[in-house]
Amino acid sequence: MNEAKETAPVLRVARPTNDLAPLERFYVQGAGFRRLAAFSDHDGFSGTILGYPAAPWHLEFVLEKGQIAPRAQSPEHLLVLYLPDPVEWRHAVDRMTAHGYEPVPAHNPYWEVAGATFEDPDGYRLVFQNRAWDL
Template sequence: MLSEQWPAELPVSRVRVARPTDRLDEVVAFYRDGVGLSVIGSFEGHAGYTGVLLGLPGIHYHLEFTHHENGSDCQAPSKDNLLVFYLHDRTAIERVAGRLGKMGYPSVPPENPYWSEHQAVTIEDPDGWRVVFMPINQPAK
């Protein structure tokens, strides 16, 4: 059974997943306009970095995308590096996939067949990192 509390010896108050990109505007549009996350913060000129934080207002799980003025290697290391969103509503998955498809990001076959077997939708972001939209009624393994 999954615990709903962080362990007492690990009193986490916030989680942020950060990665670089050389396509900051495209990546922000993908996650903001396509996925539907909100821009919850941004910064410029911090030691050569510009960045945007996306997430859900009031929720302490964020994505941070940064761009360094000198650039960086931003390609996904494999097709199985995933960001997975579990959604309660199959219709919501279809809406998100439809929005992203109209933006030029069609669904792609997953590397691991588990996701297809459970009716998930996989889409690559502008840097080739894969995002999976998984129906919550499917058990996580």
């Protein structure tokens, strides 16, 4: 009997922006993501898709012609990457600072205990958490 292999869905988080270039610098040079794809003027939308090639998730930043995208409405607009290996975590934080991105105080003190928070050019935050994700 052939049983279908169950696979996890791939997650894409899409977000509007007013300027793709600074976001790509932040997430590629600073955070170490890769540019997975990009598109230009597709029915009025241009964008870049960033992530880690083997990860089942990626980020899409979209510029819509004629629209103004608002900045993050709250400091709790977060993406959190769990990096349990202290060497890997330190490398991630050092890469951000080497590219000119300094940590910002976390709004929620939980993220300060074992993490470093950075704010992207649109005001959204990326946390490198030095813990394992345990459900």
